[in-house]
Amino acid sequence: xxxxxxxxxNIWFDSTHALKxxxxxxxxxxxxxxxxxxxxxxxxxxxxxNRLNDLNTSFxxxxxxxxxxxxxxxxxxxxxxxxxxxxxxxxxxxxxSIFENVAYGIRMHGENKKKVLEDKVExxxxxxxxxxxxxxxxxxxxxxxxxxxxxxxxxxxxxxxxPEVILFDEPCSGLDPISTAKVEDAMIKLKQKYTIVLVTNNxxxxxxxxxxxxxxxxxxxxxxxxxxxIFTTPQDKRTDGYIRGxxx
Amino acid sequence: xRNPYRTQRVAFFFLLLATLLIxxxxxxxxxxxxxxxxxAINWQFLSDMPxxxxxxxxxxxxxxxTLYLVSGAILxxxxxxxxxxxxxxxxxxxxxLTRIIxxxxxxxxxxxxxxxxxxGLALFVVFLKxxxxxxxxxxxxxxxxxxxxxTTSREAxxxxxxxxxxxxxxxxxSKWQTIRHIVLPNAIPGILTGTILGxxxxxxxxxxxxFTVAAFYLPRLPKSIFxxxxxxxxxLYVISTQVPNVDEKIRYGTAFVLLxxxxxxxxxxxxIRYKFRKKKxx
Numbered sequence: 001x002x003x004x005x006x007x008x009x010n011i012w013f014d015s016t017h018a019l020k021x022x023x024x025x026x027x028x029x030x031x032x033x034x035x036x037x038x039x040x041x042x043x044x045x046x047x048x049x050n051r052l053n054d055l056n057t058s059f060x061x062x063x064x065x066x067x068x069x070x071x072x073x074x075x076x077x078x079x080x081x082x083x084x085x086x087x088x089x090x091x092x093x094x095x096x097s098i099f100e101n102v103a104y105g106i107r108m109h110g111e112n113k114k115k116v117l118e119d120k121v122e123x124x125x126x127x128x129x130x131x132x133x134x135x136x137x138x139x140x141x142x143x144x145x146x147x148x149x150x151x152x153x154x155x156x157x158x159x160x161x162x163p164e165v166i167l168f169d170e171p172c173s174g175l176d177p178i179s180t181a182k183v184e185d186a187m188i189k190l191k192q193k194y195t196i197v198l199v200t201n202n203x204x205x206x207x208x209x210x211x212x213x214x215x216x217x218x219x220x221x222x223x224x225x226x227x228x229x230i231f232t233t234p235q236d237k238r239t240d241g242y243i244r245g246x247x248x
Numbered sequence: 249x250r251n252p253y254r255t256q257r258v259a260f261f262f263l264l265l266a267t268l269l270i271x272x273x274x275x276x277x278x279x280x281x282x283x284x285x286x287x288a289i290n291w292q293f294l295s296d297m298p299x300x301x302x303x304x305x306x307x308x309x310x311x312x313x314t315l316y317l318v319s320g321a322i323l324x325x326x327x328x329x330x331x332x333x334x335x336x337x338x339x340x341x342x343x344x345l346t347r348i349i350x351x352x353x354x355x356x357x358x359x360x361x362x363x364x365x366x367x368g369l370a371l372f373v374v375f376l377k378x379x380x381x382x383x384x385x386x387x388x389x390x391x392x393x394x395x396x397x398x399t400t401s402r403e404a405x406x407x408x409x410x411x412x413x414x415x416x417x418x419x420x421x422s423k424w425q426t427i428r429h430i431v432l433p434n435a436i437p438g439i440l441t442g443t444i445l446g447x448x449x450x451x452x453x454x455x456x457x458x459f460t461v462a463a464f465y466l467p468r469l470p471k472s473i474f475x476x477x478x479x480x481x482x483x484l485y486v487i488s489t490q491v492p493n494v495d496e497k498i499r500y501g502t503a504f505v506l507l508x509x510x511x512x513x514x515x516x517x518x519x520i521r522y523k524f525r526k527k528k529x530x
Contacts, residue, residue, distance in 0.1 A: 052418060057342065082420035092411050095434060105419035108429070154415075161419055 001028040003165060003195045004049065008063035011044055011219075013056065018044045020219045022063075031187060031196040033210030033227065035203055037242065040216040042199045046167050049197065050084040051077055067165075082109065085158035089170040091150030093142035098134050101142045101153055105161035120160050128156035129186055148179025155186060166190065168198040172205065184209050203243050207231050215239045281503050288501025297467040302487050303494050305467075307502055312469055313382075313477030314451055314509070317461065320386025320473070321393060321450045326443055328390075329397030333439075336398070337405040338427055350402075357395035362455035364392040369459040383473045385461025392456050393446035400445070404438025405431055437524030444517035448510045454481040464490075480506040 004026035011019040019041045026032050034042045044053065051072060053059045065072045072080055082105075093101050102121040111117060121138075125131040130152040134145070142153055151171060158166055168187070172180040187196060187209055200206050206213050207227060214224040215236075223230065223239045234240045296306030340346040368388025378384040408431045416426040454462075462482035470477040484502045487494045 050418060052414060055414070055417070078420045078422050081418055086418040088411070088415065088418075090411075092415050094412060094415060094430060104416070104429075105421070108416075108419065108421040108425050157419065 002026070003028045003068065005066040005069070006063070007066070009048065009065065010062045011041075011048065011053070012058075012060040013044075014058040018219055019048070022221045024214065024221060024224055026195065026197060027212075028195050029191055029193075030211040031191050031198055031209050033206035033213040034197065034199045034216060035201075035206045035213060035242070036216035038201070039218075041219040042216050043169055045216065046086075046169055046197060046199050049165070049167060050081050050086055052081075052086070082161050083163055084165045084167060085161060085163035086167040086169065087151070087154050087158055087171045089173050091147055091154055091174065093145070093150050093153055096142060097139050098142050098145070098153060099138040102157050102160045105157060109161070121156075124156040124160035125153075127159050127186075127190070128152045129182060130156055146179075148175050148182060151175060151179070151183060152186065155183070159190075163194065165195045165197065168196065168200075170200055171198070173201065180205070203245075215242060217242070278507070281500055281507055284496065285500035285502075285504025288497040289504060293498075293501055294505070298465070299467070302465060302483075302491055303498070307480070307483060307498075307505065309466060309469055310478040310480045310483040310502070311505065313461075313463075313479040314481075314506075316382050316470065316473075316477060317385050317389055317457065317479055318447055318451050320382060321389035322443065322447055324387055324390035325394050325397055325446065329394050330401055330439060332394075333398045333401035333405060334427060334432075337402045338423070338431070353395050353398050357399065360455075361392060361453045362458075364388055365456040365459050367391070368456060373460055379474065380459070380461055380463075380476050381474045382461055382470055382477050385457045385477070385479075386473075388456045388460045389450040389453065392453065393450050396446040396449065397439075397442050400442025401435070401439045404435040404442070407438065408434045437521055441517045441521045444513050444520070448513040448517075451513065452481055452506065452510050454485055457482055480509070 002025050004024075006022055006024050006026075009019055009022040010017070022045065034045065036042050047053045048061065048065060049072075053061070054077070067075065067080070067083070075083075094104060096104065099121055102124050103117045106117060106120055111120075122131060122135075125134065130149060133149060134153075137144075142150065145153060151174075155166075155171075172183055175183065184205065187198065190196060191211075198206070198210065210227040212225065213227045213230040215222045215230065215234075215238075217238055223234060223236045225235070230239060231243060234243070293306045294311065295308050297308060298310075299305030336346065336350060340349075365388065368384060368391070372378045372384035372387050373380055376384075378387075412430050412434070413426055416430045417423070421429070457479050461477055461479070463476040463478050464486060466476060466478050480502060484499065484506060487502065488499050
């Protein structure tokens with residue numbers, strides 16, 4: 001099933017043309033890796049999907065992004081962002097306790113019953129493989145966790161809201177290899193329930209977890225195909241050059 | 249040949265000198281006022297009405313008057329100032345109009361206080377017919393400290409990291425929820441500090457209350473917000489220049505009480521800021 005359809009997407013920040021004429025589809029329950037050198041428009045692309053770019057006053061967009069055939073501009077932005085969760089590049093816990101970090105989104109959507117909150121928080125922490133490590137210290141400040149734990153907390157926080165899609169923006173850029181492996185494991189298991197878009201600077205990570213891989217260069221979508229194909233027989237020689245580490 | 253170490257020592261000497269030049273007068277003022285004012289302080293001085301044309305008795309109505317005025321000013325200025333600050337930092341688009349408004353607010357902070365007094369006289373006392381009253385004086389003081397409150401609150405709001413807002417919004421919280429639950433709680437220490445500094449200023453100013461509320465001699469407590477009141481800074485001015493033969497002890501005692509009040513508020517502001525800064529994690 002097609003989750004996202006993107007038609008003729010162009011994005012400018014003031015006079016900078018950040019994304020150029022992007023057309024693509026994102027399937028349900030796949031992990032789509034997005035790779036490309038810095039300033040290639042990967043993160044801009046990701047932040048278009050949950051309309052986080054709207055916060056930037058110089059942002060301008062033409063074309064359409066459809067979530068299950070509905071233009072995302074017609075969906076209430078709060079509803080849209082509840083459906084499309086996001087995990088940021090750096091672990092960004094809110095200045096609250098571990099429990100309240102995970103409960104925050106649910107509370108904001110009007111849930112106040114203690115029992116419901118407790119159940120949802122536990123479930124989300126289980127899914128992010130953090131429950132065992134934090135179940136006895138839920139009232140501590142989230143800043144006391146290690147970097148890798150904080151990032152899994154951010155994943156749990158995103159899951160707790162009950163999204164359909166999760167956007168990962170270089171989620172492992174600040175993590176050590178062991179924490180990275182744990183986050184990648186979590187992603188692969190989450191695929192069964194969620195659609196995942198993973199922006200990464202780490203080409204090997206894209207190869208490890210992505211079902212399909214998209215390669216962006218200077219705001220253009222150069223190639224999008226099955227991950228094996230991209231990494232064995234890419235159609236475009238620029239893709240080949242990037243994954244072989246010739247530039248970027 | 250020039251010796252760089254000596255140059256440095258000379259530079260340090262002048263920097264230190266400049267600092268001392270600032271610190272010494274402040275220290276001297278405090279020492280003199282304590283030395284001459286402290287002997288006047290006793291329970292009777294603080295709790296009694298002035299008597300014999302303010303040459304004896306206490307300063308109770310002036311203390312009460314100042315507390316009323318300060319409370320009134322903050323009741324008026326804090327909500328309005330905070331809402332304006334939220335609007336300016338969170339909602340207003342960055343265009344020419346907004347920039348002019350921000351510039352105007354910063355400049356308002358530099359307007360001499362006697363101008364606020366005149367403005368209060370024209371608007372509240374005469375035009376709105378409040379008369380010389382606690383209401384008119386509080387509003388005038390409130391307007392005077394608005395720029396301080398708006399500017400410090402805006403800075404406090406803007407110092408909350410943008411990433412917190414993005415996280416909150418990305419979880420489907422509305423903009424107002426984000427402000428209410430993430431931005432405001434983390435800006436409260438800065439807002440409080442600005443408010444208390446504004447309070448200190450309101451407590452110490454004479455000119456804005458001169459035409460709008462201050463009574464020359466009113467040896468009773470005000471009955472309502474439409475009543476006149478005595479106030480510490482004006483009382484100090486009166487007994488220092490308008491009434492002959494007032495004992496030096498009473499004058500310095502009044503100054504001591506006023507100074508203590510203002511320094512106490514500043515101290516509270518510093519403690520709050522320190523406590524929250526220690527808790528801050530980013």
